[in-house]
Amino acid sequence: MLSLVPSGPDEAGLLSRVIARSPSAARELFDTFAPRVRGLGRRLGLHAADAEDVVQDSMLVVWKRAHQIIGPDQLQAFVLGVAANKARALMRRRRWARALGLEPAVTPGREEEVAGVAATESTHELKRVNAVLQGMSDELRVVFVLRFVEQLTLEEAAEASGWSLATLKRKAERARAVFLARARQDPLLWDRLSKEERDG
């Protein structure tokens, strides 16, 4: 199950230790946020090796730029924002590589990641939902994941993505609409959505 890292005194303490370059701070920073960043990468559709690259790159940036974080409760949003940007850059590179024929058209690993989720009756549904998500543009997928999957507040998502609050709101609504429109194109998800609409 996803463990959300709470903002609070401990996170504030961690931030001050990171800024002060306390010896144990780097280890604590990594242990606290690396699983979250890795999860974000994989939910954005990166395969395991790319997600690991995002972890390393993001944590290095956070370590170097922690002093730029304005409030002690902004550490989490800052980390996820850096990670989202790294992931987007990686996705862009991959797209170019595919366009130039330097990489196979389908990124390997995505299926196995989804398959890695414990088999339950909803695994099949998860694969379809994930396929809808991965079919969205990189930008909308990042917004969707930050706002709805990672459950950042609008302010945190705006901070993480680097957009203004108004822009983030517009993009989040757009991401939501695109997600639902695409979900309705999947027969199984269409059935479920129709039923929910009827019941509603």
Next chain:
Amino acid sequence: MADPVERDAKLVRRIEGDVPPGDHQASRTAFLNAIEKPPRRRWVIALAVAAAAALAFLSRPLTYSEEPSLLRFSDGTVIEGPAEVVSADARGAVLRVTAGVLHAKVQHRVGSRWAVEVGPYTVRVTGTKFSAGLVDGQIDVELLEGAVEVSGPGLAAPLQLKAGQRFHTTLEKIEVSNLDKPRIPKPVPPAPAPAPVVRPVAPKPPPRISWRSQVAAGAFAEVVAAARDEGLEKALKRDLDEVFALGEAARYLKDDALAKRSFVAVRDRAPKSIDAAQSALLLGRISEQQAQWAGADHWYERCELDGHAALIPEALGRRVVVLEHLGELDQAKAVARRYLALDPSGPWAAVARRMIE
């Protein structure tokens, strides 16, 4: 009706980033190693640029102009006398003297390589002033500056000539003499190769891993044990980083006495450093955990007075809580106001507002 997007997002949350503990540790080690790398210094870059320029310079083949009895090379080397250029490249040239005496002033450059063939002998040169001649079957090499190396018949190993020495041979016998002494034909047997001198090499001590790195890797017990082995008096005189790391290691091991001693040592030695302010904060935390509220208040106040902006909000926020425990409500209110002025949405904001209201 449940929001369908919320429902699907919850499903997607099941795609996790968990990896086996060993993979996570390897990943963490890679990160810790990466941040341990020292930043690249500007002078290193300048040196690299200079080296690249030197390389570019060295990679250009030498050119030379011929005048009567004079060769001028593009690197500034000047050869006077009856020399023949056998070959020339970017690093130098090979010259040959078939008869007469050659006077050379070779420009010294990094990686340059010059040689003069005199009869069956070869004189290898780096940067130097010398003459080499073949007259009436007698070969002379006279060295004015620098060093050259002569090899050829009768020499088991290349012979090093120093400035002020002369090498003379008639092919039957070889002599080396000083230029300032009269030229006395003093037979010198071919110099045998010097026997290699074997000196016992002391085994290198194993590389020392800093306590800072060890603490970063979670080896708290090892750091504290090493400090105790070394003797605490001596250990507390190490670099500040190391003493601070010792304090952290002790704090993690709940060895509060050692942690306090280490942090106080840091403060004594560098009272204005951010390490000192951080030490005050941690001393306050230790006191707070021991319910020593007055002690905690003292250290948080010290941290605030140290004036390092990054640490002040936390010191103030924690102080509000401590002062409440002490029943110093007026003072707590004043500190709460200072906290809110600095960090109105920070983690202690709710506590501070409650205190004021």
